[in-house]
Amino acid sequence: xxxxxxxxxxxxxxxxxxxxxxxxxxxxxxxxxxxxxxxxxxxxxxxxxxxxxxxxxxxxxxxxxxxxxxxxxxxxxxxxxxxxxxxxx
Numbered sequence: 219x220x221x222x223x224x225x226x227x228x229x230x231x232x233x234x235x236x237x238x239x240x241x242x243x244x245x246x247x248x249x250x251x252x253x254x255x256x257x258x259x260x261x262x263x264x265x266x267x268x269x270x271x272x273x274x275x276x277x278x279x280x281x282x283x284x285x286x287x288x289x290x291x292x293x294x295x296x297x298x299x300x301x302x303x304x305x306x307x
Contacts, residue, residue, distance in 0.1 A: 235289030242294035245281060250298065 256266045267275060281287055 231289060234286070235293055238287060238290035239293050239297070242281075242287060242290040243297060246291070246294045246298045250302075 252266070256263065282291070
């Protein structure tokens with residue numbers, strides 16, 4: 219019974235991650251674009267975050283730090299890297 223419950227919980231988490239995938243993909247895409255702009259401006263990552271509004275900083279903190287989004291972030295990052303692997307070369 220313990221294995222069955224674990225499999226259901228794991229399956230539910232994967233399903234939840236797949237539901238969040240479109241939102242996380244757009245978030246990862248925006249982060250990559252922000253990183254390109256930051257590099258063009260010659261700013262460090264700390265300087266970029268200092269220029270963000272408080273709301274943007276909090277949003278980034280919660281989206282990156284929540285355990286609910288780890289799977290979706292992983293899937294979105296993998297999908298983004300797979301789609302853009304030839305563009306970064």
